[in-house]
Amino acid sequence: MRLVxxxxxxxxxxxxxxxxxxxxxKTPEEAFRAAESFGGPMxxxxxxxxxxxxxxxxxxxxxxxxxxxxAAGQLIGKKFGHETVTEVLIEEKLKIKQELYAAVxxxxxxQDVLFILSRKGGGNIEEVFKTSQDAxxxxxxxxxxxxxxxxxxxxxxxxxxxxxxxxAPEALRSGVEAPGGRDVVKYNHSPLEPFHAFQGRVLAxxxxxxxxxIVKVSQALTALFKAFxxxxxxxxxxxxxxxxxGGEVVACDAIFQIDEDAAFRLPxxxxxxxxxxxERPRPPTARELAAQEIDKKDYRGVVHYQDLYDDGTVGVVSxxxxxxxxxxxxxxxxxxxPVDFCDCxxxxxxxxxxxxxxxxxxxxxxxxxxxxxxxVTQDLTVTAExxxxxxxxxxxxxxxxxxxxxxxxxxxxxxxxxxxxxxSFPRESFVEECVERLKALMYG
Amino acid sequence: xxxxxxxxxxAIIQGITGESGLRFVNRMQEYGSPPVAGVTPGKGGxxxxxxxxxxxxxxxxxxxxxxxxxxxVPPAFVKDAVYxxxxxxxxxIFIYAERVPIHDAMEMTAFAEKKGVTIVGPNTPxxxxxxxxxxxxxxxxxDYVKEIFTPGxxxxxxxxxxxxxxxxxxxxRSGFGQTTGFGCGGDAIIGTPFKKALALFENxxxxxxxxxxxxxxxxxxxxxxxxxxSGGFTKPAVAFIAGKNALPGxxxxxxxxxxxxxxxxxxxxxxxxxxxxxxIAHTLQDIPRLVGETFKExxxxxxxxxxxxxxxxxx
Numbered sequence: 001m002r003l004v005x006x007x008x009x010x011x012x013x014x015x016x017x018x019x020x021x022x023x024x025x026k027t028p029e030e031a032f033r034a035a036e037s038f039g040g041p042m043x044x045x046x047x048x049x050x051x052x053x054x055x056x057x058x059x060x061x062x063x064x065x066x067x068x069x070x071a072a073g074q075l076i077g078k079k080f081g082h083e084t085v086t087e088v089l090i091e092e093k094l095k096i097k098q099e100l101y102a103a104v105x106x107x108x109x110x111q112d113v114l115f116i117l118s119r120k121g122g123g124n125i126e127e128v129f130k131t132s133q134d135a136x137x138x139x140x141x142x143x144x145x146x147x148x149x150x151x152x153x154x155x156x157x158x159x160x161x162x163x164x165x166x167x168a169p170e171a172l173r174s175g176v177e178a179p180g181g182r183d184v185v186k187y188n189h190s191p192l193e194p195f196h197a198f199q200g201r202v203l204a205x206x207x208x209x210x211x212x213x214i215v216k217v218s219q220a221l222t223a224l225f226k227a228f229x230x231x232x233x234x235x236x237x238x239x240x241x242x243x244x245x246g247g248e249v250v251a252c253d254a255i256f257q258i259d260e261d262a263a264f265r266l267p268x269x270x271x272x273x274x275x276x277x278x279e280r281p282r283p284p285t286a287r288e289l290a291a292q293e294i295d296k297k298d299y300r301g302v303v304h305y306q307d308l309y310d311d312g313t314v315g316v317v318s319x320x321x322x323x324x325x326x327x328x329x330x331x332x333x334x335x336x337x338p339v340d341f342c343d344c345x346x347x348x349x350x351x352x353x354x355x356x357x358x359x360x361x362x363x364x365x366x367x368x369x370x371x372x373x374x375x376v377t378q379d380l381t382v383t384a385e386x387x388x389x390x391x392x393x394x395x396x397x398x399x400x401x402x403x404x405x406x407x408x409x410x411x412x413x414x415x416x417x418x419x420x421x422x423x424s425f426p427r428e429s430f431v432e433e434c435v436e437r438l439k440a441l442m443y444g
Numbered sequence: 445x446x447x448x449x450x451x452x453x454x455a456i457i458q459g460i461t462g463e464s465g466l467r468f469v470n471r472m473q474e475y476g477s478p479p480v481a482g483v484t485p486g487k488g489g490x491x492x493x494x495x496x497x498x499x500x501x502x503x504x505x506x507x508x509x510x511x512x513x514x515x516x517v518p519p520a521f522v523k524d525a526v527y528x529x530x531x532x533x534x535x536x537i538f539i540y541a542e543r544v545p546i547h548d549a550m551e552m553t554a555f556a557e558k559k560g561v562t563i564v565g566p567n568t569p570x571x572x573x574x575x576x577x578x579x580x581x582x583x584x585x586x587d588y589v590k591e592i593f594t595p596g597x598x599x600x601x602x603x604x605x606x607x608x609x610x611x612x613x614x615x616x617r618s619g620f621g622q623t624t625g626f627g628c629g630g631d632a633i634i635g636t637p638f639k640k641a642l643a644l645f646e647n648x649x650x651x652x653x654x655x656x657x658x659x660x661x662x663x664x665x666x667x668x669x670x671x672x673x674s675g676g677f678t679k680p681a682v683a684f685i686a687g688k689n690a691l692p693g694x695x696x697x698x699x700x701x702x703x704x705x706x707x708x709x710x711x712x713x714x715x716x717x718x719x720x721x722x723x724i725a726h727t728l729q730d731i732p733r734l735v736g737e738t739f740k741e742x743x744x745x746x747x748x749x750x751x752x753x754x755x756x757x758x759x
Binding site: 106108109111112113190191192229232234259261262264265319320321322323325326328329330331332333345374375376377405406407427428430431432 | 519520543544545546547548550551553554555558569581583584585588592602603604605606607609610612613614617630632633657659662663667684686687688689690726727728729
């Protein structure tokens with residue numbers, strides 16, 4: 001779950017990072033009043049999640065309270081993709097000596113913590129990653145401070161810097177291997193170890209930083225790691241992490257992605273009233289909202305519905321997420337396009353199944369309907385009851401194909417047949433046979 | 445032989461009095477591989493269908509021997525239970541729960557690795573070595589599981605729990621039983637991804653071929669392909685990768701996106717596995733068909749060249 005900048009920064013602050021002085025505003029008038037308290041150049045920033053906000057005009061630079069009010073007027077209510085700006089953040093503009101980039105995330109390959117740092121932070125970071133030989137995308141195994149060995153038994157577990165007391169000198173040695181520093185520095189850190197200030201200094205030095213900058217950046221990295229750890233981040237990212245002319249290191253932006261599975265241990269979410277919304281590439285459709293309602297009516301089982309292709313011809317309900325994903329690929333292999341993805345699993349009661357079938361059958365453009373399962377453990381007579389009820393009520397004119405396999409599937413099959421669903425397939429059938437049959441019924 | 449669990453396995457259940465714990469007791473008892481004991485803090489001295497319950501794993505181990513613990517506690521308590529098991533000296537741990545916090549998963553797997561402990565999961569329904577041992581409820585009620593999982597030469601490992609049974613059933617129906625079939629877990633961080641599974645199957649003489657069910661995201665399939673290329677796994681393998689037609693979601697941020705860039709894609713996985721000589725199934729029907737073809741080829745090469753048919757597949 002991504003947090004908007006103001007919340008990300010609040011968490012950063014609590015972990016000990018310096019952030020610019022800033023005030024939130026929901027109206028241009030509030031923005032004016034906020035700006036009056038600053039004096040001097042300011043930044044007005046739309047509070048949205050979409051990446052690349054600055055390049056899309058979501059960040060405006062102003063000099064007076066009147067300009068701040070105008071900027072807020074421009075931004076509030078403006079749409080960026082499917083997001084509408086409801087709030088801006090007004091911040092003092094800093095005198096920048098250097099812009100860095102710093103991120104801490106989970107490395108899914110090595111199952112540990114990954115630092116990604118750059119001395120060339122700011123708007124062109126993607127270019128920096130692309131051109132740098134250290135670019136994360138070009139390295140299958142991002143380098144740590146020391147040698148990266150495959151994880152094995154005790155001792156070779158993670159990177160050298162984190163795995164034992166003998167490894168620090170090794171890390172320092174490799175830290176000076178690139179004279180002048182590197183544009184992109186990556187470091188894998190054991191999830192079992194604290195992050196030491198010296199490790200931050202080594203990393204800062206590896207970026208080519210000098211003198212007090214090394215000390216201040218190390219403090220910032222230590223705080224960033226703390227934010228990542230304490231607030232259960234999947235990703236924390238600062239771009240730019242600014243070194244000011246006065247030598248302070250300040251987080252000027254915040255990307256904070258929290259692990260929603262850990263929300264139960266983060267009272268701060270409630271305290272700050274941080275909205276817990278599922279991230280989506282677009283706003284939910286009417287059918288997706290309807291499915292959420294169906295799902296909420298009973299805690300047993302899930303109905304997870306997603307609209308896929310408007311120009312699809314097949315309506316699909318399936319059992320289990322892995323199977324549902326597989327079914328999409330099988331349909332595609334047979335040249336059929338599904339309108340939806342609807343996983344109806346986890347032992348849902350019959351009314352839930354019934355409503356899911358009715359929801360999908362209600363999609364106007366479908367020319368055929370499939371309800372398929374792999375081999376499942378839920379009681380399929382309950383599933384069949386829901387399907388039959390929907391079938392009898394709807395009396396569908398389009399092909400209606402069902403396959404159920406698993407617990408009590410023989411009885412379920414009989415229920416389907418007795419209920420009038422001619423195209424009901426037994427456990428022994430291949431999923432492909434059912435798809436082929438549907439295709440034949442649809443197109444002859 | 446089999447991998448991970450076999451006729452000598454002695455398993456306990458942590459969280460035995462909870463909903464999933466009770467179900468595991470039932471499923472394992474009816475399969476003839478009952479848990480030897482269980483733990484629920486505060487309920488020591490009770491029993492669940494004849495299975496004794498203790499307050500702590502340490503106390504349990506004073507009275508019973510165990511080499512596996514199945515963790516059936518809610519996600520928030522999984523890490524604590526896993527550390528308890530490791531601390532008490534249990535060498536193999538199975539984690540049923542889904543929605544375990546990812547920091548916990550990362551810490552548990554790192555700690556287990558450090559201690560030489562095997563973790564399977566999180567987010568998996570079970571392990572079956574047909575005819576020998578079932579840990580969990582994989583395959584469902586007893587009348588079904590014996591038809592779904594049958595003894596034979598195929599090693600089966602799947603990211604999806606449901607697809608483990610689905611594929612096992614299609615294999616069994618086509619006459620290809622399994623040495624061991626298991627869900628390795630659907631989460632981003634799991635204890636026994638494909639590479640480790642392949643290493644285990646490599647050392648199991650009864651496993652003649654491995655079937656993998658992978659999904660888009662992460663790079664466990666690519667890692668497995670690299671492992672095969674490096675000679676770590678020399679038996680034939682068949683893979684189905686799901687998610688070719690999944691719609692991409694949000695891009696979360698630079699680091700995450702960049703780390704994942706060009707990795708975790710359907711095309712990338714297929715290419716890596718095919719280059720490593722793994723046969724790619726494009727439909728479920730392909731899976732038993734490709735397994736069958738591989739066995740026929742092995743037979744031919746065996747008869748023709750009078751040599752062990754263990755050359756890597758190429759096509």
